[in-house]
Amino acid sequence: MREYYPILLVGAIVGILATVFIIAFATMKDKKEAFGFERNMKDSEIIRRLLRYAKPYWKNYILIFFVLIVSIVYDIISPRIVGGIEEMVKGQFEMPALFRMVLLYAGILIVSLVGNYIQAIQLQKVGQKILTAIREDLFVHIESLSHDQLNHIPVGKLVTRECNDTNAISMLFTNILVNFFKNILIIVGVFAAMLTLNYELTLMVTCFVPFIVLFTMIFRKFSRRAYRRVKDGTTDINTFLSENLSGIKITQIFNNEEKKLGEFREKNVKLAKARRQEILVFSIFRPVVYMLYISSVMLLLYLSGKGYIQNTSFMGQTITSGVLVSFYMYISKFFNPIQNLAETFNWLQSAMASAEKDFSIMDMEPEVVDEPDAIELDHVKGEIEFRNVWFAYEKDEWILKDVSFHVNPKETVAFVGATGAGKTTILSLVCRNYDIQKGQILVDGIDIRHIKMQSLRKHFGQMLQDVFLFAGTIRSNIVLREEGLSDEEIMEACRYVNADHFIDRLPGGLDEEVRERGNNFSAGQRQLLSFARTIIHKPDVMILDEATANIDTETEQLIQNSLEKMMNIGTMLIVAHRLSTIQHADRIIVINHGEVIEQGSHFELLEQRGAYYELYKLQYSDEDAS
DSSP states (O other), X not given: OGGGHHHHHHHHHHXXXXXXXXXXXXXXXXXHHHHTOSOSSOHHHHHHHHHHHHGXXXXXXXXXXXXXXXXXXXXXXXXXXHHXXXXXXXXXXXXXXXXXXXXXXXXXXXXHHHHHHHHHHHHHHHHHXXXXXXXXXXXXXXXXXXXXXXXXXXXXXXXXXXXXXXXXXXXXXXXXXXXXXXXXXXXXXXXXXXXXXXXXXXXXXXXXXXXXXXXXXXXXXXXXXXXXXXXXXXXXXXXXXXXXXXXXXXXXXXXXXXXXXXXXXXXXHHHHHHHXXXXXXXXXXXXXXXXXXXXXXXXXXXXXXHHHHHTOXXXXXXXXXXXXXXXXXXXXXXXXXXXXXXXHHXXXXXXXXXXHHHHHHHTSOOSSOOOTTOXXXXXOOOOEEEEEEEEESSTXXXXXXXXXXXXXXXXXXXXXXXXXXXXXHHHHHHTXXXXXXXXXEEETTEEGGGBOHHHHHHTEEEEOSSOOOOSEEHHHHHHTTOOSOOHHHHHHHHHHTTTHHHHTTSTTGGGOEEOGGGTTSXXXXXXXXXXXXXXXXXXXXXXXXXXXXXXXXXXXXXHHHHHHHHTTTSEEEEEOSOGGXXXXXXXXXXXXXXXXXXXXXXXXXXXXXXXXXXXXXXHHHHHHHO
């Protein structure tokens, strides 16, 4: 009985570990709702959608799996060859036979290495094509979302989805799936080879398999939770950085660096804690699997030594030195893919979680879409009409209430009123950046919902208060969607809006560098560039939102001169707090709490001595006082 004590000791240790892990698993399972790592989308649905991207490359994957089968022959045959060499060295040694076996070993190794190389190259090529397709689909879908939807999604979150999560998905096609099948094939092949070599030792090794499976299942749950926390922490940091690095000047102006550092440190510590938990999971799992491997090796040596020393057999089989060497190698090749398979499951969960996050963005239905029978507009005269329009950003919080007005072609109409009255909202609705809840908006007598958005917006030029310039050059920011424009055409547009005054003084001219958001230009210069890129696209309707806010007097004079020129191009809708900007408008519409309360020309409204008159009097009395 004493000779079986080592086996009983190993069994006791493994049993204790299994009990501890099961208790930990049961405790964590009760709290899974709090951890929130369960996904809402089924794995089968995620895989089905991902396989759509792999479908065009099915021939490549057939080649990859064929090469895969060839490459694993080394793992299955090499231990038998080494065991055969051991038997030969111990028995009747012949040098030619040794050379043949060494050459066979080397040949199989070379075939395996070539197969692995071909497999890696093919996987990377196919994986990068699939990754590109997923990123493009995600980017195109983000572009299709409405302004309201984009307002509710942090930019950092979208960046994380487009970059980090797609990289995790890429691993699914370049590494995870192939390694998953490779490890399974190796496990099956090695098990079959061991079984034919010595079923006694094979049964001994098999006794550890249930515990490996159990530990792997528990490890999957813990790793899934750890990865979800890491991903959430990464998203939080990206979102925080996207916002705060863009607004870092405001942080400096208000001496708020310490507060922002504290907020960043909190998120950073949270991510570091999540990564430590992730490392802790691996630091427990890997040694446990390695312990099972060492235990099986120890039992192998024990049973082999016992049988050799006592010259006994077990279950009718004798363990020779060649069998011992082969089994020693097989055990390593048996346990390594099992451990890799467990980690592959972990990476698979990470990829699936990332895919779900990306698909959750793709599954967002755009709120503003073309009707099935929407029409194209070849030309717009510029007639605009609001008929009893009601609009709210949030349910029942009406920004516009039963608004009606009519704008004639080539007419310049200005909207004035207090902040929050709904002026900018009107301009956004004309271009269908949002959809109204009640009423109609018509362009040339056609409801804008019956017009394709791309066609509608093509005829509108929007000049906003917060001008956005892209990193690049002045030329690229003016041209935007138009191609093949000459320098003379671009400069003609710049001269028309007086932007040439500062462009001609720049060393690079039209090729002058524009840094991120145009922060190397003044607010007035950015506004003039906005005018130029609007004019060069020859819009039929121009929308101007607070173009003269927060700029110096000299630049305002240039902009005012530009406005007077642009009024002759087509229909113009203007929002301005400075009444001097809109005095020459054909008509002024006064908005108050989302309702039209007055409309008429500048002088007509002054004569009425109503709300516009009070605004005019208040503004000019303030200017005189200053």
